Amino acid sequence: ILNVEQSPQSLHVQEGDSTNFTCSFPSSNFYALHWYRWETAKSPKALFVMTLNGDEKKKGRISATLNTKEGYSYLYIKGSQPEDSATYLCAFYNNNDMRFGAGTRLTVKP
Amino acid sequence: DGGITQSPKYLFRKEGQNVTLSCEQNLNHDAMYWYRQDPGQGLRLIYYSQIVNDFQKGDIAEGYSVSREKKESFPLTVTSAQKNPTAFYLCASSIPYRVDYGYTFGSGTRLTVV
Numbered sequence: 001i002l003n004v005e006q007s008p009q010s011l012h013v014q015e016g017d018s019t020n021f022t023c024s025f026p027s028s029n030f031y032a033l034h035w036y037r038w039e040t041a042k043s044p045k046a047l048f049v050m051t052l053n054g055d056e057k058k059k060g061r062i063s064a065t066l067n068t069k070e071g072y073s074y075l076y077i078k079g080s081q082p083e084d085s086a087t088y089l090c091a092f093y094n095n096n097d098m099r100f101g102a103g104t105r106l107t108v109k110p
Numbered sequence: 111d112g113g114i115t116q117s118p119k120y121l122f123r124k125e126g127q128n129v130t131l132s133c134e135q136n137l138n139h140d141a142m143y144w145y146r147q148d149p150g151q152g153l154r155l156i157y158y159s160q161i162v163n164d165f166q167k168g169d170i171a172e173g174y175s176v177s178r179e180k181k182e183s184f185p186l187t188v189t190s191a192q193k194n195p196t197a198f199y200l201c202a203s204s205i206p207y208r209v210d211y212g213y214t215f216g217s218g219t220r221l222t223v224v
Contacts, residue, residue, distance in 0.1 A: 049210050
């Protein structure tokens, strides 16, 4: 079983703070790393897909980086807003399926 | 709008009974997946199917069964052999072998066995 680890498990920040969290994954046989955003009572929604070492993706205030050689990805949120409150999942693509981390639960207080 | 539908949202069953969770998609995706989530843990793969009439066991298939008779549908049966069936179950669909193509998820079914 492939291990995908995310840290921290939960995070509480004030509105306007910038924050980041980590996803670590096996560095061998890398295909792709996916980030999802999962709001309470909704279904997870895709944020980013990264396939190449050094990839950086950005969507508004959220960005992500990828280091496949050392097996980690960072997700950054600049100027957090209450609507950013969600669980952020990363998933390691394993050719046949994706293996998910336990997620980082972000709460942004107004 | 295309999407993936899981039903019911909440399900209560007595211990020892089999129960079937529904997952339907109209996205024309060949691949479908079932995951289970327990508190503090990541999504764990139960079963997946990459084409009609074929499916594979995931990491925690014991006590579960599936069928894939139609492209649109991938029902999951939680049998009485599953020791800890109370959990949140999430279904997803995708295009198989496309590493750059994410999953589309349903909104989940919370199963409680009493």
